[in-house]
Amino acid sequence: MSAAPSPVPAAIPADIPWRRETDSLGMWIFLATEAMFFGVLFLAYAHARIADPAGFGVASRLTHAWLGTTNTAILLTSSLTMALAVRNGWAGRRRSVIALLWATAALGAAFIAVKGVEYALEWRDGLVPVLRFTYAGSHAQAVERFFFLYFAMTGVHAVHLSIGVALVAWLAVRDRDPSHPVRRRETAECLGLYWHFVDAVWIFLYPLIYLVELWR
Amino acid sequence: MNSPPPVRVYLFTWLALMALLAATFTAAHFRLGAANAAVGLAIAAAKVALVGLFFMHLRRASALIAIFAVGALFWIAILFGLSGADYATRQVSPAPWTAPDGH
Numbered sequence: 512m513s514a515a516p517s518p519v520p521a522a523i524p525a526d527i528p529w530r531r532e533t534d535s536l537g538m539w540i541f542l543a544t545e546a547m548f549f550g551v552l553f554l555a556y557a558h559a560r561i562a563d564p565a566g567f568g569v570a571s572r573l574t575h576a577w578l579g580t581t582n583t584a585i586l587l588t589s590s591l592t593m594a595l596a597v598r599n600g601w602a603g604r605r606r607s608v609i610a611l612l613w614a615t616a617a618l619g620a621a622f623i624a625v626k627g628v629e630y631a632l633e634w635r636d637g638l639v640p641v642l643r644f645t646y647a648g649s650h651a652q653a654v655e656r657f658f659f660l661y662f663a664m665t666g667v668h669a670v671h672l673s674i675g676v677a678l679v680a681w682l683a684v685r686d687r688d689p690s691h692p693v694r695r696r697e698t699a700e701c702l703g704l705y706w707h708f709v710d711a712v713w714i715f716l717y718p719l720i721y722l723v724e725l726w727r
Numbered sequence: 728m729n730s731p732p733p734v735r736v737y738l739f740t741w742l743a744l745m746a747l748l749a750a751t752f753t754a755a756h757f758r759l760g761a762a763n764a765a766v767g768l769a770i771a772a773a774k775v776a777l778v779g780l781f782f783m784h785l786r787r788a789s790a791l792i793a794i795f796a797v798g799a800l801f802w803i804a805i806l807f808g809l810s811g812a813d814y815a816t817r818q819v820s821p822a823p824w825t826a827p828d829g830h
Contacts, residue, residue: 532789532791532792535788535792536791536792536795539792539795539796539799540795542799543795543796543798543799543802546799546800546802546803547799547802547803547806550802550803550806550807551806554806554807554810557807557811558810558814561814576752576755580748580752583748584745584748587741587744587745587748587774588741590741590744590778590782591737591738591740591741591782593782594737594740594781594782595734595737598731598732598734598737599731601731602731703782703783704783707778707779707782707783708783710778711774711775711778711779714771714774714775714778715768715771715775717751717771718751718755718764718767718768718770718771719767721755722751722752722755722763722767723763723764724763725752725755725756726755726756726757726758726759726763727758
């Protein structure tokens with residue numbers, strides 16, 4: 512008549528070393544699948560560009576390199592504030608964490624705003640395939656392919672970034688309540704990994720979109 | 728990360744990223760032929776390596792996490808390697824019913 516031991520302890524200790532490892536590992540596995548998701552788009556870009564390199568040069572010159580460069584600087588800086596938020600969380604500096612998370616969300620929102628300006632300019636110039644494509648200069652087919660891939664890749668990237676902004680803002684709000692600080696440090700770390708991954712995708716997009724024929 | 732890295736590590740990483748951004752933007756203004764794309768991608772790879780090692784803490788990560796990070800790159804390499812081999816070695820043979828313009 513001995514009571515069967517419960518398979519689950521009443522309370523799992525919050526700050527055990529492998530928990531952090533497990534959380535990060537899960538995030539890395541997810542990011543590996545994300546890498547494959549973006550990978551096929553990059554492969555499509557490579558195929559289309561090799562098919563007509565000059566056409567991609569023409570198309571790239573129709574993009575706004577200064578806006579793209581500004582946005583790259585914004586996103587790299589947002590990765591700094593995100594990394595510092597995670598770092599200060601582990602150092603136990605909660606108030607600076609909240610400020611850094613808000614800075615990260617603001618920089619992410621600024622990136623999306625600049626991207627919106629770019630999209631508006633491309634709509635005005637008739638460079639949106641299917642919906643409004645009026646370009647009739649040289650290499651028109653390659654230019655249309657370039658902009659199709661451009662909108663697909665930057666669009667999917669912007670969706671990822673929007674999700675990141677929403678989650679970072681959510682975490683900043685939640686972090687004001689100090690009742691479960693340990694668990695949230697791990698949430699911040701996983702969110703940080705996601706944020707840096709989205710940054711890394713943009714780092715590769717930047718030269719492929721804006722810098723193809725800047726010398727001309 | 729029992730003791731987190733000092734803040735200066737993050738600041739230096741950010742400075743290096745900004746310097747690389749300036750370098751790639753400047754280099755793109757010079758006509759280098761095929762090297763234009765190579766320089767752009769090499770600098771992008773260097774930036775991603777910095778982000779991975781110092782912002783995503785891969786430098787201090789366990790072997791298990793490192794395996795998954797490298798595994799992601801490995802599968803990307805398979806994707807590009809096998810697809811590239813296909814496109815590089817096969818001739819386009821239009822079928823008899825292909826339209827006259829080849830599309």
